[in-house]
Amino acid sequence: MLKNKERLLFLLEISLGLIVLILLYSLHKTIHGVIEYIIFFIPYLILGREVFKNAALDFIKGKFMRESFLMSIATVGAIILHELPEALAVLIFYRIGEYFEDMAVDKSKRTIAALMAIRPDSANIIRENGNVEKVDISEVHIDDNIIINPFEKIPLDSVIYEGESWIDTKALTGESMPRSVKVNDEVLAGTINGENTIKAKVVRAYAESSIAKILKLVQDSQNRKANIEQFISRFAGIYTPIVVFGAIFLTVIPTLIYGKDVFSNWFQRSLTLLVVSCPCAFMVGIPLTYFASIGRASKIGVMVKGGVFLDSLAKTQKVIFDKTGTLTKGEFSIIDIHNMGIYDNETLVKYSALAESGSSHPIALSIVEHYKKNYNGIINDSLITSHKDVGGKGAVSVVDNKNVLIGGLDLLRENNIGIPSISNNINVHIAVNNEYAGGFFIDDSVKDDTKEAISLLNSMNIKTALISGDNVNRVEAFAHEMGIQSFKGGCLPEDKVSVLEDMMKDSKSSIFVGDGINDAPSLARADVGIAMGGLGSDAAIENADVVIMDDKPSKVAAVIKLAKKNHTVVLQNIFLALVIKFGAIILGALGLASMWLAIFADTGVTVIVVLNALRLLYPLGEKDNNTDADTKVCDIKVTDCDCGCGH
Secondary structure (H helix, E strand, O other): OOOHHHHHHHHHHHHHHHHHHHHHHHOOOOOOHHHHHHHHHHHHHHHHHHHHHHHHHHHHHOOOOOHHHHHHHHHHHHHHOOOHHHHHHHHHHHHHHHHHHHHHHHHHHHHHHHHHOOOOOEEEEEOOOOOEEEEEHHHOOOOOEEEEOOOOEOOOOEEEEEOOEEEEOHHHHOOOOOEEEOOOOEEOOOOEEOOOOEEEEEOOOHHHOHHHHHHHHHHHHOOOOOHHHHHHHHHHHHHHHHHHHHHHHHHHHHHHHHOHHHHHHHHHHHHHHHHHHOOHHHHHHHHHHHHHHHHHHHHOOEEEOOHHHHHHHHOOOEEEEEOOOOOEEEEEEEEEEEEOOOOOHHHHHHHHHHHHOOOOOHHHHHHHHHHHHHHOOOOOHHHEEEEEEEOOOEEEEEEOOEEEEEEOHHHHHHOOOOOOOOOOOOOEEEEEOOEEEEEEEEEEEEOOOHHHHHHHHHHOOOEEEEEOOOOHHHHHHHHHHHOOOEEEOOOOHHHHHHHHHHHHOOOOOEEEEEOOHHHHHHHHHOOEEEEEOOOOOHHHHHHOOEEEOOOOOHHHHHHHHHHHHHHHHHHHHHHHHHHHHHHHHHHHHOOOOOHHHHHHHHHHHHHHHHHHHHHHHOOOOOOOOOOOOOOOHHHOOOOOOOOOOOO
């Protein structure tokens, strides 16, 4: 990170160099001999100390065909030709270019470092005697009880057993809206507690926590280079020696042919060629473009595991989704009520909720939750005389002195209940006192942004598809409702990969988006695998190339858009650097380019491609609802907040 002291030192050195440069140009007719060289060498050695040091170290290691070596040769050659202002100008503008590069990398790294800042260091553990002790998080174990004070980072993934509060999750998920939490809710390491003290039981050690996995993903992503980055590295290894030997031949051959009188002219051209040909625009601009894109993705809650996956995302032609937990919440709810008119809806739901209150089945829990949420219902155990689960079929209960059967059609048929003609969607049926009373259509709740996600992809001319183990009819209805173009329902876990491969045949690059353990093989098989990181399984996250931390399907379109922008900027930078450099090389070889043009073709182009790359750190037209990870919780300002935080 660039510090204020370093910035001040840089400004002083550049100012000294510019003053001497102006002095040398304006007084070149009156300053001669030793005085001229003394005035020149003071800023020359100050500005060039790092360049010469790096050139010497590279030479010792046998890796001298690098930019420091080229700059050193160019400046020494200019001194031999007594072109002192040009020698100083090369170093001044080279240092300015380096400074902009450092600023760019610094800006990119701050985005990543913001994530590192959310890593907790300690936890307040509650001992058996009730005392609270602050310890390193490595000393906390699963099932230990911890206390989390207001506005403290939550140190470990835990489940609340006492207290209510609200949680700032933006550092982890990119979401600025605080989330209210209560007893039995899970809170994740790295998020920040609100204004109330809560007590929680640790459920995962730090190494297995969400934040630890995120930080590992970010660190690993910096080591996976894209194909273009690898090509640029190989290109520079060949390009630099060619340039150096080309510059030597450019001086030696004309001198051998025409004699020593032309040496000075062709030597000047060779020096210009060396300055022009420095590959730093490629070596800095291209990797920085990828680094900026990965940083931008992390800021919106998407972890890309390497630049190579940005290239694949940019070529996406089809996105194939899993359904449950990916496009839906993985939580059942009553979508529709079919009422025969014997009881009103509230009474029908009440009898159903009481009959199912003794069951832990997800469908039973959804009925009870619907009763509580929509009718302010209270489960009165005194009204339940008996309850019996019928494995895989439903439940039989006596509620308010009435015999209630609730479950599938098989349960009702076994009990000789007459079933009228009903909609195929109804999947839970109720009979009261041996008479069919109605039924529910219960299904997984769709995520709030699922339809938006599919619409965004369709608007980008990207095909969408769905693979699910759900009922074929329901999958078809869901696909049509969401606007998904192709689908396959009733898939067993072992069938998913083969179905995925069939769907991938008509596109050059396909994405699979999933969340469960059974999705892990498909995530690994797809050209790019995207996992839901909030509720997704560890296996899915490990096998994925991209992880969406807030589980929002709409982030798929956002990261594809970012990848396409990244690809455009990479091509722009390569084209810009090549055109300007090769143009300047030709002009320099013909003697039509001065050292000033050479400086622009090197340092100027580097600055341009760096600034172009930095554009990727900022929103691409979409609303950016995230802020730096170390923003204070008390600075959050939201409207219609239901967490009771007072904002």
